[in-house]
Amino acid sequence: MSFFFKPSRPKTPSELVKAIKESLLALDTQTVVEVKALEKALEEVEKNLLAVRQMLSGDGEAEPSAENLSLLTTEVCKEDVLGLFVHKLPILGWEARKDLVYCWCILLKQTVGSRYCCVEYIENHLELLDFLVVCYDNKDIALNCGSMLRESIKFPTLAKYILESPSFELFFKYVELPNFDVASDAFSTFKDLLTKHENAVSEYLTVHYEEFFQLYEKLLTSANYVTRRQSLKLLSEFLLETPNSQIMKRYILELRYLKVMMTLLTDTSKNIQLSAFHVFKVFVANPQKPRDIMVILAKNHERLLALLHNLSVGKGSEDEQFEEEKDLIIKEIERIARLPINLS
Template structure:
């Protein structure tokens, strides 16, 4: 009887892996049933690329192989095809893709951050990732990829100034809790990671940004109101944003919004609103319109503050409240 011996298939080289994955992803169309094998091949290759980049329990990643993968990725449109096809991939493949994206962006070849430079020259990929929040399947993976991008000031600057940034103010209100929460995490990362970039953006787009942001403070969703109010305080109280804060606390509409939140049914929101309200009142250069609104509502505010206490004794809170009460009492009666 003849005996046959088959050699196991030779593992693909890093260059072959990247090329084969890119080709399979590019060729795949979800509406064509025959393409299931193409997708299967692409996802198998993605798993192999991830293993080469991060290793596994038995094997550490090989720096030389990582460098080869990074260089090959930067030569063609692998990252573009990966983003375009992200919603079509399986759960495991999307997870692998997000991990691959994260590792690639952090790699340096000599002094060059190859994949970061690629993205800086293909910034529209960031817009595509933002749009992926509209895909129930790909939203969370796209979110993690965007937060990886938020590590880099150049990418944050682009995202903030892109028209796609406005979509976040819709995404955080989506009925799907997981997607809404993830999109808010990304929004927060973009607005807090690089203070200098954010300060420049807020100065240039003040009216538009705070017009959009006010919608979140009046949201019917409790979580959205609470998180948005907390983030607003973090933004305004950042030292680099002092000019933005002074502009914000000099506008009557903003004071009215914060005073409205002081009457919220949630005590947590009332506490957060108080920490913003005290900045309006303590401002030694309050504009006359602000003084007028505070004076007109002086009685109600004093009554509210007199009954406003935290569940646990907090000496600093009580001291701050006393200062605000005295400041309000010193205002002229309207």
């Protein structure tokens, strides 16, 4: 005798959001008192997250329904599921975290009408971004949170919030964490924050110039080779952006930062020497050099000229441009050395 069961009806977006919300709330440590109950709750979350993922991306045979996407996005925001995603992430297993991050990244891109509902939700719950930042201290979920952060800061309002939040300063610590994967991921997020939205970065640097560059100097002088190399390359990227021209003009007037670049020109790594040259040349080429900059260039001209004569990139068109720039800088240092500057 055989039995035929009708396949269960797929959940509607509203039912699915209700199910994921209930299963996430069931993870609350006050309600989960037994190990078996926790395991069952985690299984429910994993099952529901997979169902959300399939509704967002399709099941491999059919494309996701635009109507379902819109309804799901609306319900996720209305029911505070995005907040639960963030706060319950540390409790979840590896597979569930992976699906949660995928859902987060897809949901943020969804529009309902012309509105990014999930982005608006986060704008009204900005503490979620701070929570994601501090999760770099938890190596089990650091990479998950990094992915969620980088997706979030594609949106200018969310990037601007993190830049101006006290949490931003934590990145100066996170990029030097002993766990290489976590430190690299933190640096990727740090880089996106400083390069994705030029105007927001320019506004931030204008207001927080002193504290930012004091912290950044520690990265440039770090004992860690990777930190020195990455932070130097990043500095030349965002400092030379057009919206940051006023920041750059201010930076190249500062003797302490010229000294940092001169030290990096003597680094044992050729890559660091070359990156340092691209910032150093701006100090030298500045037609409005302050007297203390002129003095230090004159005092150290012999050593600087020896370093520059030995510096080369290799072969190709890049080499030609580099050699032209290097010749100009050498000539300028030679000119300064001949000036009747009082070196005392």
